[in-house]
Amino acid sequence: MTSIEKATRGRVVVALDFGRVGAALREVRELAKLRQRHVAERLDVTDGAVSQWESGARELKPSQLQEFAALVELDFDGLLYKLGMPR
DSSP states (O other): OOHHHHHHHTTOOOOOOHHHHHHHHHHHHHHTTOOHHHHHHHHTSOHHHHHHHHHTSSOOOHHHHHHHHHHTTOOHHHHHHHTTOOO
């Protein structure tokens, strides 16, 4: 069971600062030496969507976070830790 699934079943609501999350996503992506275009292709979204995630203008779905974690070779909990999100 993933952290998101645990939170959903327990009806835990977490307010996230998507600007901070987006900045962390960008940092993780850059550390993995990936371009926005590559992330977009692998997650089947536009590179504009990736840009919006990183700017905090748009939030990711939990499934997209899981796919992103796999792409940057982190387990899901490891990605949540990097993003400063509760587990």
